[in-house]
Amino acid sequence: DGGITQSPKYLFRKEGQNVTLSCEQNLNHDAMYWYRQDPGQGLRLIYYSQIVNDFQKGDIAEGYSVSREKKESFPLTVTSAQKNPTAFYLCASKRLGETEAFFGQGTRLTVV
């Protein structure tokens, strides 16, 4: 089945540690996105990428990093510089020229 796979579903991190969230899609989509979701704040864009080896900062990129070495993969690293990383993270993808974005099931990150 085609879709977007985020892993793991739940992730716990100690303060001061970096952690990487995985996002893989087999939809042959060009563009991929990372959003952060907090209660009452909706979805906020962290990073997005339209093509391999290229990505742009979104509205809340500080403390995060990404890479796009393969078309199907767009991992997000939450660094120790992110002051409040506990949140629900959603990955999305879409084909350039089309309007609909498809979302993964999300990763809930908790800092302990």
Next chain:
Amino acid sequence: AQSVTQPDIHITVSEGASLELRCNYSYGATPYLFWYVQSPGQGLQLLLKYFSGDTLVQGIKGFEAEFKRSQSSFNLRKPSVHWSDAAEYFCAVGATSGTYKYIFGTGTRLKVLA
């Protein structure tokens, strides 16, 4: 500045009652407009979308939305709510070109009373 406003944080309706979720947007041109639904702990599922043509669009699960340019609104409606509709609903604006970014509203959480 581009923005999406969902003025209702929570809405509670009885099963079988009608539903309207409000969405207002601010955008420089005619945007692409979307409604997504999210069940707890899950990703987002597209309910419907609008970018041109008939201003009343039909979506999945019996939902519809009406684009009103004069009011910069894209309200979601359902004539009869089912208990399974309890979820969080997000209105979003998508760029018609360029960066292909999406801007989401803060969401409306729907509770359905039996």
